[in-house]
Amino acid sequence: MPSIRRMVSMLSETEHQGVQVSAALRGEARAELNRLWARGTEFLGTEVAVLGGAMSWVSERTLVSAISNAGAFGVIACGAMEPARLDEEIRATRALTDRPFGVNLITMHPQLDELVQVCLRHKVGHVVLAGGIPPSTAIRALKDGGARVIAFAPALVLAKRLVKMGVDALVIEGAEAGGHIGPVSLTVLMQEILPHVTAVPVFVAGGLSRGDAILSCLEQGAAGAQLGTRFAAAAESIAHENFKKAFVRAAARDAVTSPQLDPRFPVIPVRALENEGSHRFVAHQAEVIRRFHAGELTKEAAQLDIEHFWAGALRRAVIDGDVENGSVMAGQSVGMVRAVEPVQQIIDDLLEQAEQAILRRKDARPS
Ligand SMILES: Cc1cc2nc3c(=O)[nH]c(=O)nc-3n(C[C@H](O)[C@H](O)[C@H](O)COP(=O)(O)O)c2cc1C
Numbered sequence: 001m002p003s004i005r006r007m008v009s010m011l012s013e014t015e016h017q018g019v020q021v022s023a024a025l026r027g028e029a030r031a032e033l034n035r036l037w038a039r040g041t042e043f044l045g046t047e048v049a050v051l052g053g054a055m056s057w058v059s060e061r062t063l064v065s066a067i068s069n070a071g072a073f074g075v076i077a078c079g080a081m082e083p084a085r086l087d088e089e090i091r092a093t094r095a096l097t098d099r100p101f102g103v104n105l106i107t108m109h110p111q112l113d114e115l116v117q118v119c120l121r122h123k124v125g126h127v128v129l130a131g132g133i134p135p136s137t138a139i140r141a142l143k144d145g146g147a148r149v150i151a152f153a154p155a156l157v158l159a160k161r162l163v164k165m166g167v168d169a170l171v172i173e174g175a176e177a178g179g180h181i182g183p184v185s186l187t188v189l190m191q192e193i194l195p196h197v198t199a200v201p202v203f204v205a206g207g208l209s210r211g212d213a214i215l216s217c218l219e220q221g222a223a224g225a226q227l228g229t230r231f232a233a234a235a236e237s238i239a240h241e242n243f244k245k246a247f248v249r250a251a252a253r254d255a256v257t258s259p260q261l262d263p264r265f266p267v268i269p270v271r272a273l274e275n276e277g278s279h280r281f282v283a284h285q286a287e288v289i290r291r292f293h294a295g296e297l298t299k300e301a302a303q304l305d306i307e308h309f310w311a312g313a314l315r316r317a318v319i320d321g322d323v324e325n326g327s328v329m330a331g332q333s334v335g336m337v338r339a340v341e342p343v344q345q346i347i348d349d350l351l352e353q354a355e356q357a358i359l360r361r362k363d364a365r366p367s
Pocket residue numbers: 052053054055056058077079104130131173176177178179180205206207208226227228229230232328329330331332333
């Protein structure tokens with residue numbers, strides 16, 4: 001059989017940027033992609049090692065099932081849901097897809113144990129534990145109940161600790177991502193963690209929007225990728241039209257982290273589109289700090305006041321469509337969201353871009 005390079009040169013019509021590439025070449029490129037993310041697809045039970053990152057208010061039955069039906073892995077965002085509500089959401093998602101999907105639980109949820117039981121009752125295959133180092137009791141309960149546990153590792157030392165605690169896979173999420181974020185970029189996290197954590201599959205997240213970029217991560221040792229921002233603007237996302245329009249309009253630089261005015265009053269960093277609300281947040285902090293200095297507020301009351309500013313703000317943006325005052329959480333990859341597209345189209349584009357990149361590399365290799 002001729003080498004891929006030879007086949008490329010034999011095809012006068014081959015155009016790697018376009019669509020005129022023979023089916024045989026495409027098949028070879030797809031096979032290589034499948035080999036590169038085999039650990040991820042085997043772990044998830046999918047064709048495509050891409051997770052639709054859980055997004056509160058956004059990742060519900062419609063989007064989650066659309067992602068799973070497109071061959072990737074949808075994840076329900078439990079967020080602040082009560083156990084009964086999660087039960088209903090899992091049931092409804094199952095009615096829309098027979099493919100694998102997961103559930104994301106926030107570790108500080110007061111009913112974490114009950115939520116774990118809901119997942120186990122429904123035989124949810126994969127549970128993502130987000131929002132800090134998960135309690136070992138939750139990891140144990142999930143694993144004993146037959147579920148696979150995925151956790152976020154913000155640094156190498158924590159990645160190693162989580163592996164020792166028994167998690168089955170990790171997500172490393174760079175500061176480019178939308179929503180609550182850590183301080184380190186994905187580029188650095190990948191170099192810090194991927195060469196040293198091989199016991200479990202590691203998925204990468206933050207700023208990813210193209211298949212060729214995902215391919216580079218796989219080549220560095222990632223098992224697959226998690227995308228949020230791109231799917232939030234998908235046609236199947238229930239996010240308000242205004243929310244999606246704001247995504248389509250935004251440039252990468254518009255997705256900024258929430259500013260903190262005084263280190264004595266920490267602000268949990270969240271990446272969202274700059275808007276009226278984020279401007280008012282700065283003024284609000286300044287006013288609260290002034291009142292603290294004037295003796296009108298205790299330190300604790302001032303901290304709570306700052307924390308409460310964004311209460312309900314994501315819902316306001318996602319569901320009500322108030323993109324000026326709500327929290328329009330978005331990653332820097334928002335700059336690459338050009339249109340509201342069906343999930344299947346997004347997945348097809350990612351595959352196409354990864355395959356084209358594989359073909360270009362083979363073509364450039366000396367014979
Ligand atoms: C609107 C929005 C809401 C999010 N909510 C959550 C959440 O509830 N739980 C969670 O673990 N991650 C949450 N994330 C993070 C995503 O799951 C995902 O890891 C992240 O979006 C990946 O980076 P990207 O935005 O650059 O694609 C959220 C992200 C966005 C954009």
